[in-house]
Structure formats: C-alpha cells, structure tokens
Amino acid sequence: xxxxxxxxxxxxxxxxxxxxxxxxxxxxxxxxxxxxxxxxxxxxxxxxxxxxxxxxxxxxxxxxxxxxxxxxxxxxxxxxxxxxxxxxxxxxxxxxxxxxxxxxxxxxxxxxxxxxxxxxxxxxxxxxxxxxxxxxxxxxxxxxxxxxxxxxxxxxxxxxxxxxxxxxxxxxxxxxxxxxxxxxxxxxxxxxxxxxxxxxxxxxxxxxxxxxxxxxxxxxxxxxxxxxxxxxxxxxxxxxxxxxxxxxxxxxxxxxxxxxxxxxxxxxxxxxxxxxxxxxxxxxxxxxxxxxxxxxxxxxxxxxxxxxxxxxxxxxxxxxxxxxxxxxxxxxxxxxxxxxxxxxxxxxxxxxxxxxxxxxxxxxxxxxxxxxxxxxxxxxxxxxxxxxxxxxxxxxxxxxxxxxxxxxxxxxxxxxxxxx
Amino acid sequence: xxxxxxxxxxxxxxxxxxxxxxxxxxxxxxxxxxxxxxxxxxxxxxxxxxxxxxxxxxxxxxxxxxxxxxxxxxxxxxxxxxxxxxxxxxxxxxxxxxxxxxxxxxxxxxxxxxxxxxxxxxxxxxxxxxxxxxxxxxxxxxxxxxxxxxxxxxxxxxxxxxxxxxxxxxxxxxxxxxxxxxxxxxxxxxxxxxxxxxxxxxxxxxxxxxxxxxxxxxxxxxxxxxxxxxxxxxxxxxxxxxxxxxxxxxxxxxxxxxxxxxxxxxxxxxxxxxxxxxxxxxxxxxxxxxxxxxxxxxxxxxxxxxxxxxxxxxxxxxxxxxxxxxxxxxxxxxxxxxxxxxxxxxx
Numbered sequence: 133x134x135x136x137x138x139x140x141x142x143x144x145x146x147x148x149x150x151x152x153x154x155x156x157x158x159x160x161x162x163x164x165x166x167x168x169x170x171x172x173x174x175x176x177x178x179x180x181x182x183x184x185x186x187x188x189x190x191x192x193x194x195x196x197x198x199x200x201x202x203x204x205x206x207x208x209x210x211x212x213x214x215x216x217x218x219x220x221x222x223x224x225x226x227x228x229x230x231x232x233x234x235x236x237x238x239x240x241x242x243x244x245x246x247x248x249x250x251x252x253x254x255x256x257x258x259x260x261x262x263x264x265x266x267x268x269x270x271x272x273x274x275x276x277x278x279x280x281x282x283x284x285x286x287x288x289x290x291x292x293x294x295x296x297x298x299x300x301x302x303x304x305x306x307x308x309x310x311x312x313x314x315x316x317x318x319x320x321x322x323x324x325x326x327x328x329x330x331x332x333x334x335x336x337x338x339x340x341x342x343x344x345x346x347x348x349x350x351x352x353x354x355x356x357x358x359x360x361x362x363x364x365x366x367x368x369x370x371x372x373x374x375x376x377x378x379x380x381x382x383x384x385x386x387x388x389x390x391x392x393x394x395x396x397x398x399x400x401x402x403x404x405x406x407x408x409x410x411x412x413x414x415x416x417x418x419x420x421x422x423x424x425x426x427x428x429x430x431x432x433x434x435x436x437x438x439x440x441x442x443x444x445x446x447x448x449x450x451x452x453x454x455x456x457x458x459x460x461x462x463x464x465x466x467x468x469x470x471x472x473x474x475x476x477x478x479x480x481x482x483x484x485x486x487x488x489x490x491x492x493x494x495x496x497x498x499x500x501x502x503x504x505x506x507x508x509x510x511x512x513x514x515x516x517x518x519x520x521x522x523x524x525x526x527x528x529x530x531x532x533x534x535x536x537x538x539x540x541x542x543x544x545x546x547x548x549x550x551x552x
Numbered sequence: 553x554x555x556x557x558x559x560x561x562x563x564x565x566x567x568x569x570x571x572x573x574x575x576x577x578x579x580x581x582x583x584x585x586x587x588x589x590x591x592x593x594x595x596x597x598x599x600x601x602x603x604x605x606x607x608x609x610x611x612x613x614x615x616x617x618x619x620x621x622x623x624x625x626x627x628x629x630x631x632x633x634x635x636x637x638x639x640x641x642x643x644x645x646x647x648x649x650x651x652x653x654x655x656x657x658x659x660x661x662x663x664x665x666x667x668x669x670x671x672x673x674x675x676x677x678x679x680x681x682x683x684x685x686x687x688x689x690x691x692x693x694x695x696x697x698x699x700x701x702x703x704x705x706x707x708x709x710x711x712x713x714x715x716x717x718x719x720x721x722x723x724x725x726x727x728x729x730x731x732x733x734x735x736x737x738x739x740x741x742x743x744x745x746x747x748x749x750x751x752x753x754x755x756x757x758x759x760x761x762x763x764x765x766x767x768x769x770x771x772x773x774x775x776x777x778x779x780x781x782x783x784x785x786x787x788x789x790x791x792x793x794x795x796x797x798x799x800x801x802x803x804x805x806x807x808x809x810x811x812x813x814x815x816x817x818x819x820x821x822x823x824x825x826x827x828x829x830x831x832x833x834x835x836x837x838x839x840x841x842x843x844x845x846x847x848x849x850x851x852x853x854x855x856x857x858x859x860x861x862x863x864x865x866x867x868x869x870x871x872x873x874x875x876x877x878x879x880x881x882x883x884x885x886x887x888x889x890x891x892x893x894x895x896x897x898x899x
Binding site: 304307320332334340343366536542 | 631816
C-alpha cells in the first residue's frame with residue numbers, strides 16, 4: 133500500500149471542531165470552559181435550597197461547583213461535611229473499583245474475557261452517587277459506573293463471573309461483559325445502546341411519583357450520547373411530568389475518539405442544556421468526591437420533595453481507553469491524562485483525609501495491598517466457574533429462555549433443531 | 553372455543569373503537585397499575601377517539617397527553633414497565649412508530665433477555681395501521697413485518713371488535729411487550745376492499761357483539777373466519793374482509809384464516825388447513841418484498857410441500873410508498889384478490 137501524505141487542513145467554510153490535544157501536542161485545556169483553579173473562586177458558588185427555581189441555577193450550570201481544593205481542603209457552601217468514617221469508606225470504594233478494573237483489564241489481555249471497560253479517573257462519580265442516594269433508589273448506569281454496584285455491596289465474584297460469561301454469571305452469558313443487571317441492588321440492566329436508559333429512568337421516576345413512593349431514579353450518560361434523541365426525550369418528559377429523576381452527564385472529554393466538542397458544538401456547558409428544559413442544572417467537578425456527593429444529595433432532595441429533575445454535568449477525564457478494544461494514543465496527546473488540571477479523585481480524597489489527620493500513606497498503601505489481594509483471591513474463585521475462552525459451562529438450552537416469559541412454539545422447535 | 557369468557561357475559565354492540573376503549577376501561581378499572589398515555593389521548597380522547605372518556609373516568613394521572621416524542625413515549629413506558637406498572641401507550645399512526653423503533657427493538661424486546669429475567673417490560677404499544685382512508689405515504693403504512701422480525705416482542709393485529717377487545721386485554725395482561733396494530737379502516741365497520749361499495753358499520757354484525765366486561769383471547773390461536781375445503785386464504789386485519797368479499801364474488805369454497813397474532817404464530821392451524829385444501833393464498837396490505845407473506849410462504853412450503861397442488865400465491869401492496877391519489881390502485885382490493893383466487897383455482 134502506498135502511503136499518501138494527507139493534509140488535515142480545512143479549506144472550506146464548513147466548521148469541523150477539533151481538539152487541541154492530538155498526538156504529539158503538549159496538553160492544553162484552554163478550550164474548555166474551566167474556571168481559574170488556583171484561585172478558589174469556584175468554591176464560592178452558592179448552594180441554594182434544593183427547591184430553588186430552576187432558572188436560578190444558571191451560574192451553577194455555567195460555572196463549576198467544587199468543594200475540595202487541589203491541595204486537599206474542603207471549602208465553600210457545598211461542603212457536605214462528611215465524617216471521617218464516611219470519607220474513608222468512599223476512598224475504599226473508589227480504590228476497590230480501581231483495583232477491580234486493573235485486574236479485569238489484565239485478565240482481558242490474557243484472553244480470558246472478550247471485553248472490559250475501566251473507569252479510571254471517574255471513580256468518584258459512581259461511588260459518591262451510590263453513597264449519597266438511598267440504597268433502593270434505582271440507578272440507570274451507562275457502562276462506566278461499576279462503582280455503583282461495588283459500593284452497594286454487589287458480590288464481587290458475581291460481577292467477575294459476568295465479565296467472564298461463565299457458569300457463575302447470573303445473566304447466563306446473555307449480555308456482553310460489563311452489562312450488569314441487579315434488581316436487588318437497584319441497578320438497572322445496562323443495554324449498551326447509548327442513551328436509551330435515560331428515558332427509562334424518567335419512566336421509572338414517573339412511576340415512583342404515580343405510586344406515591346419517595347423513590348428517585350438516577351441515570352448516567354456520557355457527554356457523547358447527549359446528542360442522542362433519547363437524552364432530549366428524557367429531559368422533555370422529566371420536565372413535563374416533573375419526574376423525580378437525576379440526570380447525570382459524565383463529561384469525561386472523550387467519546388471513544390471524538391472529543392467532547394463533537395457533541396457539545398457551540399454549547400457553553402453540557403449542564404447548560406438542562407436549563408432550556410426548565411430543569412435545575414449543575415456543573416460540578418467530577419473528580420471531587422465531596423462535590424459529587426453534595427450535588428447528588430441536593431438533587432435527590434429536590435426530587436424527593438417534588439421539585440422534579442436535576443441535570444448534573446460531572447466534569448471529569450477518561451484516563452484510559454474507551455474499552456479494551458481502544459488505543460487512545462492514536463487520537464489524543466499521550467500526556468493528556470496526567471495533565472488533567474482537576475487531578476485524580478483517589479489522590480484528592482486521600483490528600484484531604486491526610487490533611488484532616490485521619491489517614492496516612494502507610495494506611496493507604498496497606499489498603500491498596502489488601503484490596504488487590506482480595507480482588508485477586510475473588511478472581512480466582514470466579515475463574516473456577518470457567519471463562520468465555522476455555523469453557524463457559526453455560527447450558528446451550530438457556531439461549532432460548534427469557535426471550536419471552538413462556539417459550540413460544542417456534543422457539544421450542546428451534547431449540548430441538550439445535551438438538552437440545 | 554378457547555376464548556376465556558367470564559360467566560354469562562352481558563353483551564353490547566360495539567364498533568372497534570368502542571371495543572378498544574372498553575378494553576382499556578376494563579383494565580384501568582381492575583388494575584391501578586394500568587395507565588394510558590400518548591399524543592392527544594388525554595382530554596381529547598385520541599384522534600380516533602379510542603381513549604375517549606378515560607381521563608374523565610379514571611383521572612388525569614391514569615390517562616394523559618404525552619409530548620410528540622414516540623421514542624420518549626415508548627422509552628418512559630419501558631421504565632414504568634420495569635418498575636412494575638403496565639403502561640398502554642398509543643402511537644398515533646403506525647407510520648410514526650419509527651422514532652420509537654430503537655426503544656422497541658433494542659430495549660423493550662431485549663430487557664428480559666439481557667437481564668436474564670431481572671427486569672421486564674410488560675408494555676402494550678397500540679397503533680392504528682393500514683390504508684383505505686386517503687392517508688397517503690404518512691398515514692397508511694403496515695409495518696408489521698418490521699416487528700415480527702424482532703425476537704422478544706409479540707405482534708397482534710385484530711380484524712373485528714370482539715377480537716380487538718379480547719386481544720387487547722390479553723396484551724395488557726401479558727408480561728412481554730406487545731405491539732398491537734389496529735387496522736384503522738375497520739374502526740367503524742368491515743371493509744370489502746371496494747371503495748365504491750357503500751360503507752358498512754359494525755351495527756348488527758355478530759363480531760360487533762362484545763362482552764361488556766373482562767375476557768381474553770389467547771395469542772397463538774388463529775381464527776377460522778370462514779371454513780372451507782378448496783383453498784386456504786391466510787390474512788389478517790383489513791384483508792380478512794376483503795378475502796370474505798372475494799370468496800363470495802368467486803364462489804370458491806375457501807377457508808379464510810384470520811391470523812390475529814402474527815408473532816407468536818398459530819402454525820398448526822395453517823398447516824392443518826393447507827394440508828386439507830392443497831392451495832394457499834396469502835393477502836396483506838403491506839409491501840411485498842420481505843413482507844410477512846414471505847415468512848408464511850416459507851413455513852407453508854416447509855410443512856405442506858407434498859399437499860400443495862399449486863404454487864403458493866400472495867396478493868399484497870406494491871413495493872412503493874403508499875400513494876395518495878392512486879390509493880385504490882395500490883390497495884390489494886376486491887378485484888385483485890378475486891383474480892388471484894380464480895387463478896389459483898385453475899387446474
């Protein structure tokens with residue numbers, strides 16, 4: 133094949149947005165609407181009462197709500213003032229999520245699973261959300277909120293068996309890895325079609341209101357899928373019926389290889405979109421455990437007391453590839469993950485706890501080791517149920533089950549045709 | 553008779569709109585988890601009046617208007633269904649179901665499977681379908697084959713008030729998602745496929761005599777609309793009545809099978825009939841290529857090959873968009889169906 137030297141220059145009037153940080157570039161985030169992080173201005177954004185008129189959240193949607201300063205202090209009206217035990221639990225859940233991700237990535241590379249997706253750098257969003265919600269508030273995750281399941285105490289072995297699609301998989305190998313489902317843990321089935329779960333969350337919230345429960349639904353989408361119609365359906369319906377829902381946009385800057393500007397266009401922020409629907413809207417530092425916790429608490433209270441839905445943009449950064457099938461060095465600057473100005477959620481909470489005198493490096497290291505050992509031990513148990521590439525141990529007859537409540541005649545005939 | 557009718561039902565003459573309305577009313581009265589929403593279905597009662605009076609009787613929270621957002625209507629219904637409600641949503645015309653297609657086939661149809669039964673979507677999606685009302689390209693389509701192709705949903709098309717009510721109640725009670733197409737040309741009366749013949753209504757028609765209360769009709773049970781020995785006609789919806797008129801016009805002793813439920817399909821009834829008659833004609837309004845008729849032909853040839861005396865034939869809509877001015881040239885009407893019957897009966 134002859135290599136052609138191509139020019140990526142745009143010689144037309146058609147505007148095609150491009151990120152600043154393509155491979156080879158020095159990371160530069162000046163194109164993002166980011167406040168001055170060194171001065172603590174963002175920590176002075178007001179925390180209105182949750183039942184505030186939605187349009188009064190305008191500066192919260194265009195600004196960036198933060199609690200933790202980069203040097204580890206908790207500051208400003210959004211500080212949820214959590215006790216040290218709760219903070220340590222949050223740290224532990226984030227570190228557990230990170231440890232599980234690390235192990236599952238390795239086993240995918242060893243060929244034992246077909247696929248995996250890490251949430252490195254985004255752990256605070258799932259973990260703090262789960263801790264701020266009630267355990268029976270239904271969450272409608274996208275595929276990067278495994279921290280919700282782990283925080284809610286879903287058995288790690290079951291989670292790993294799902295990734296391995298083996299005989300221990302509660303879903304009997306029907307779904308691809310990471311498409312978990314647990315009604316028991318109020319964790320909705322992940323479908324992997326992007327954005328589709330958003331209107332389900334709103335329907336669920338409408339059902340909560342209809343039945344008079346105080347339940348809240350909490351949905352997550354990446355910033356890329358806010359371009360899907362489903363996102364707009366969800367915002368319209370939650371606005372019209374004042375659904376007790378929390379609509380989270382995890383803006384991790386990258387939708388596979390497309391930078392956030394492809395979905396954002398000329399929008400000021402993603403959170404700002406909520407205002408057009410008359411929904412309270414917040415843009416928060418997604419790498420700030422305390423800010424996520426405070427925002428979800430605020431939105432849940434607003435929803436539970438009849439104020440309707442809140443749109444929350446979690447401003448964060450996807451440190452790894454989209455999935456095990458992706459290589460981000462092909463499309464973004466190599467140093468970008470480490471140059472992210474809002475730091476790392478685990479490091480930041482750790483620093484905060486240390487500053488409080490409630491944590492130290494030795495304990496941190498020991499916890500890391502303890503979690504890695506627990507994850508490895510659990511993985512070995514999980515692998516004893518088989519792997520996708522060795523033997524799944526899943527009965528082929530189950531393929532025809534759960535298509536319908538009762539197996540219709542034509543599926544019975546097809547099962548016989550397969551000889552089982 | 554497999555129909556489960558409550559004891560000594562009180563009967564009432566209804567058209568198909570009234571029968572559908574009655575099914576919704578019966579279920580809403582019985583089950584507080586049944587709620588109805590869609591475009592214009594609330595105060596106004598629907599553009600075809602199928603939900604008239606339901607909001608007045610059951611409350612604003614049980615029957616309400618939805619934004620013009622078919623994807624949002626089905627998407628929120630899936631979420632409600634997962635919660636445990638039994639939403640019945642209306643898509644104003646089948647032609648407008650496509651924005652909801654992803655929600656139907658990627659979500660409603662797969663939720664039970666991908667979660668291995670952890671979450672389900674017991675929802676009913678009602679939508680008027682078919683031509684014969686000068687609806688042109690955008691108000692006449694018959695997209696049933698797009699749905700029968702999807703594992704995980706059921707596709708139902710009634711042809712008369714009695715079936716419409718019993719099947720709709722069954723659909724609402726079913727724990728799987730059901731797409732329920734209502735042939736709008738039949739709402740007010742049977743239609744013989746000849747636009748020049750005087751309009752009929754359901755008044756006095758035996759299939760317009762409907763129990764007032766609760767009853768259900770099982771899916772996967774076709775209805776023998778007319779028993780016969782020499783030819784099997786497989787059809788559903790509006791074409792059942794065109795078939796009846798064509799059989800009368802040609803004087804052939806044909807067995808007309810109203811499939812009612814396309815998925816699941818009553819293959820036994822089809823095989824039994826074609827094995828008996830040796831001839832099979834399939835009628836549908838939808839476009840021909842990859843239409844449901846193709847599926848029927850495949851099943852009939854596989855199961856009845858040695859009984860067949862003639863090639864299986866089908867009369868369908870042409871493979872064009874549904875034209876406005878040339879509606880009756882497009883519609884597989886009385887004349888085309890009669891001609892096909894005559895041809896298939898030739899030795």
